[in-house]
Amino acid sequence: LGNYFQLFFYCLFLLVYRLHGRYHEMAPNVVPMDYTKDPDVKLPMQLIINMPELKENPFKERIVASFSEDGEGSLSFNDFVDMFSVLSEMAPRELKAIYAFKIYDFNTDNFICKADLEKTLNKLTREELTDEEITLVCEKVIEEADMDGDGKLGFADFENMISKAPDFLRYSLGNQVYQQKPF
């Protein structure tokens, strides 16, 4: 378990245990309680995006997909803990930026192009903006953040822009996996 501590930001042994509890209760028939043999168990995306922490998030599918190894959204337990670790408050900004880039890159071509931006915007506003407004916003974003002039955001552009954002680090999944706390 010491390994887990060095790899994750949730430094509580108890918390990893609870994470396992949550993972297990999503699919009790499939997930074993005993992880000593390192079973190869994966939970499909549908189960995970119904977790209360993620349910209301418009990007839940993308979040789960970017942490899954097969790219389709099935998470093994390691991936599951990884996800919570990166999303926790204690993860450093650079790491979060890397994963944020992956999340917003809908077509996974390692660039955030205009189509990705449009999809992001639609998810954020639940498609309440008109088409001209959408185009305007996407163009503004590319204009603001695109440093190398290729019409889409590479990771360097994204990181440069996000590193200056005051609010980026604040909104992350906190320790909501705690279930019973004394207070």
Next chain:
Amino acid sequence: DEKKARGERSQKRDRGKTAPNKDQKESENKEKKTMKRGKEGENKQKKDRKNSISSSSNSSDEESLSEEELAMLKEQVEQKKKLISTMRNKPWRMVKKLSVLREAQDFVEKFEGALGKGKGKKLYAYKMMMAKKWVKFKRDFENFKTQCIPWEMKIKEVESHFGSSVASYFIFLRWMYGVNLVLFGLIFGLVIIPEVLMGMPYGSLPRKTVPRAEQATAMDFSVLWDFEGYIKYSALFYGYYNNQRTIGWLKYRLPMAYFMVGISVFGYSLMVVIRSMARNANESTADGDDDNFIFSWKMFTSWDYLIGNPETADNKFASITTSFKESIVDEQESNKDENIHLRRFLRVLANVLIICCLCGSGYLIYFVVKRSQTFSKMQNVGWYERNEVEIVMSLLGMFCPPLFETIAALENYHPRIGLKWQLGRIFALFLGNLYTFLLALMDDVNEKLAEEDVVKNITHWTLLGHHNSSAGNDSTVTPRPLDPADVPRGPCWETTVGIEFVRLTVSDILVTYITILVGDFIRACFVRFVNYCWCWDLEAGFPSYAEFDISGNVLGLVFNQGMIWMGSFYAPGLVGINVLRLLTSMYFQCWAVMSSNVPHERVFKASKSNNFYMGLVLLILFLSLLPVAYTIMSLPPSFDCGPFSGKKRMYDVIQETIELDFPLFVAKIFSYVANPGLIIPAILLMVLTIYYLNAVSKAYQRANAELKKKMQMQREEEKNKRNNKANTNPMLQDLEDLLTPSTKTESPPKQAEDKKMESPNGTSPVGKPGRGEVLPGSPMANSRGAAFTSPSQVFVTQPRTLGIRAPYPGQPRPWGHPLRPVPGRGRGQPCYPRAAR
């Protein structure tokens, strides 16, 4: 079961054995898997390199280690250790991380012991073990600390439902609770406990006993509720304390302790507030680049990942949509100058109106207080005249805040900034409240002081008379002492002051709780249940559910704390009452918020409000320090109650302690230090230091801006180089255009038209490069050069895919359009970003 397995694994690690077979096999399996699935080529390379290192060191293990090999090995071990500690920062897949980690750990374990060979091996191994244990201990301690933060879950729950601005109030409340707890510990431990344990018990001294006249009613609840009776003559108030220089077998100097604790309460609070402000200032990353990425930040950072509740999520979606729409509208009309002027005019107007209101209310309060002073001299005063001051205050407190809010609608600020203005204004209003209260108190105190002289004489004569009468028959027998309850008492103004503060605090607590109960809970119940049989929809229409009033609550908390600071010197028990109040308030308000409030319509982020709250607290701290300092310095203490009775001034206790308790040279040192000739130069020196530090910090800021500009220009240079543009000079480019034929006539037109349309918006030409400067003045002159070249670059970079190299000749370039340093000026929301910081 799984727990045990994990525990076993960690135990094995700690014992420092070489990796058990099972793990080795696992890591081998994982290696195979990750080999197949290797993410980036370079990572694979890294691993291969590590494998080769480990294999080579394996071979060298058998041979005796020479010096260089030792050093090299040590370096490798260090590398591995560094890798282990930075492992969590790497964005690799979990499986990969696990395998690499295990491998690195094995390597380190294997060779750590070996390195010690031949050179104090045992000591080295021991040191290693201790270091590991220490790391583990620190880790456990950190775990423990995180788990100990009280109410973390509650606050997170509130945050997910109501957003972070409401949660910031609760975090502030929790911080306040912590400060009060420490103050309580100080006062309780150093003043109350010694007096209770080692001082004279109740009933032994006149000051500690209820006077005979009051004894009949001393236990009545109504009397106790007013903090008279037995409570008045207890350790909760100043008057109980004896002025004995030392008490008990420990020779504890109580008066000195009382005085020093009083001062350190303020000192500690000041230190904590300033430290908190400094920490907040460090964390804020406002570096002048605020306007560059408005839309990008809105797109990527506006979603609050903490939201777990559908209703709040709906609100959030709506607020995000609205905010985008607002920014779009602002973007489209950012060139209209009239907007700025109109807005400025409206804001000035609103401020003027509000200042008029404040002055009016200030004068009204002053007038009413004056009247009440004349009333108190008159004989038959009706109920209205007696309570006029309180009535006027309550009316003002009820009607002015909503009035301020309606006037503030003129100003059209972002709600976060509007909140701050609202807070500031209500604060100014409540200062009037404070002023009347203090004035009334001072009148009372002066009265009591005048009374004191009279009572002093009476007491003196009574005692004398008593001695004479009791020793009348037999002059050799020592006279029977007068029963303490019978001794005539002085008015003891300090205890009165303490009682006033305690009463105020208690009534404040009650009013707050009842307001929450009625205003929020009963209202919610009413709306919920009566809605079925009411004509119009109560939930959407008139009363509906209450929103959590952040400004009112924050101000209430801050003012309450001010009262505590003012009163704690005269009523040591007050801080204890406050601790209880904050504790119950936390649970009560959390419950009230969750059960009867709805999230705000515009769910806004509270990114940096915390420093604003701290600023308010600091202000109140100074304001509450002043009356206490004044009374300590200039009013004589009562002659028969309190730890300073009998002295001319309260601070004489310091003088006394220095003379009697410290060796002689200390007194001399203090007398030198207290010399005005020394103090005034010291103050001058401090002022000069502040000035110097201020100048230095300004210079750093300027240097910072220059560096940023340089980086910006460098980036542009690189961009040019990357795009293979040799020259950035507009003149040369125009020349080029003339020379090169119009091969690019077909496709460019549309693109150029778009650019033309966009540029009048005022942002794209000056877009990236010129925006580094927010400071007007000197950087502007330099940036003109940079800004002039930038438009061409923008035109160059954006339609890059079409290979356009220069702006379309003959196009009306936006030179005439004013190159503002901060093009975002015209927009509404980000207009005053610095106010929010």
